[in-house]
Amino acid sequence: MEAEAVRVEVPLHITGFFRPYFSEDPLKTGSTGAGLVVIPGLLCELRRSNGYKLFYNGVETRIPPVEEIARSFNMMIDIRSNVPLGAGYGASGASALAVSLALKGILGGSELDAARRAHVAEVKNMTGLGDVTAIFCGEQLAIRTKPGAPGVGKVVAIRPSGNIWIVTSDLGVMSTRKMLESMGGKIEIYGKDAMDKFMENPSLESFFCLSREFSERIGFMRGELVEKLKSIEKNVIGLTVKKGVLLAAVDDGDLSEVIPNMRKIFGSVHLFRLGGMRRC
Ligand SMILES: Nc1ncnc2c1ncn2[C@@H]1O[C@H](COP(=O)(O)OP(=O)(O)O)[C@@H](O)[C@H]1O
Ligand SMILES: CC(C)(COP(=O)(O)O)[C@@H](O)C(=O)O
Structure with missing residues (x-):
């Protein structure tokens, strides 16, 4: 080296x-x-x-x-x-x-x-x-x-079209091993269901719709959290929760509304663009 x-x-x-x-x-x-x-x-x-x-x-x-x-x-x-x-x-x-x-x-x-x-x-x-x-x-x-x-x-x-931002907030931590051990059965069933439905009509919108359904079914998204998300929902293309990450796709024009709202409710906000390596 x-x-x-x-x-x-x-x-x-x-x-x-x-x-x-x-x-x-x-x-x-x-x-x-x-x-x-x-x-x-x-x-x-x-x-x-x-x-x-x-x-x-x-x-x-x-x-x-x-x-x-x-x-x-x-x-x-x-x-x-x-x-x-x-x-x-x-x-x-x-x-x-x-x-x-x-x-x-x-x-x-x-x-x-x-x-x-x-x-x-x-x-x-x-x-x-x-x-x-x-x-x-x-x-x-x-x-x-x-x-x-x-x-x-x-x-x-x-590659979804439009000027899209991925906005996230951190909700907590859960190890992957624990997630697979405690939720493995549900993940298997609902993961297959989501994938089958998604492949019929793959798009950013259907990705968020099916991810949210998956998240609700396996228990990442429930109760109080669903209530808190109501004030954000109207300004996003879609949102879901994966383990301890709340993620939303937001059009550029809605960003100034969504960022302060998510920061106020969840404390942290991270901004991303879609990207990647595409090496194989
Ligand atoms: N402060 C920390 N919080 C969570 N995980 C940590 C921390 N410090 C080290 N780790 C290690 O980081 C890894 C995180 O992996 P994983 O649970 O798959 O989460 P992710 O890939 O979503 O970040 C684990 O191997 C864990 O032991
Ligand atoms: C969901 C997971 C099994 C773990 O992802 P992370 O929690 O980010 O480590 C991922 O590797 C996947 O196969 O989709």
Whole structure:
């Protein structure tokens, strides 16, 4: 590795609905479903050090899939992002992908090999199923039509028209493992239903409509939260909740109404554009 720092930036991915697929082969394990690939994502900087150390937004942190890839190297890894870990932005998958790509010079192989390494680390640690493939192979509204690692799974992308912003608020944190263990049965049934309906008429509008139905059915969105969302609903193209992320698609003309409203009700607001890497 060069003496200089290596920097890699990757988008984030927020799933709207998904259906898990498990196999003994981690490359075949993954999910189908649809999600938004958004920028700015996270920025990872790697530099030589006298041991393995990882900082997430300046705080020394453990991210198991990143450790899996990088712990045997004497590296200082500095990851910066506007979003928290564990909320549902696919930050673990994005971190693993960024670190794996940044280590490509040492580990060898192609970008696709690096992306597969990140997918396998995610699956082994149960921190994600489809995030790495959606980020690396997809863009914008990314539809995972076949589960699996980059190059094994398939991703189709839609580029919605219009001047659209993705606006999010952080509602809390839930680990992916806990979500899959406690809600796995419902996710399986309602994820399949959402995907089947979505493929009949895929669009940004139907993505939000079906994601919201999925979210209500599996229990991300309920009671008091549904009440709080009423004052935002009229100014958005669609909204849903994934784990601890409230996400809404907002037309440019409605942004000045929605941002202060979401900030007032939920405290935090992040602004994104649809983007992506589209590498396979
Ligand atoms: N403060 C933190 N909050 C949540 N997760 C954290 C934190 N610090 C480290 N982590 C690790 O980050 C990873 C988050 O992965 P995951 O639960 O899949 O969430 P996401 O990919 O949505 O950010 C987990 O491996 C978790 O152990
Ligand atoms: C939903 C999830 C299984 C986890 O996503 P996150 O909570 O962001 O780690 C994702 O990887 C997917 O397959 O869609």
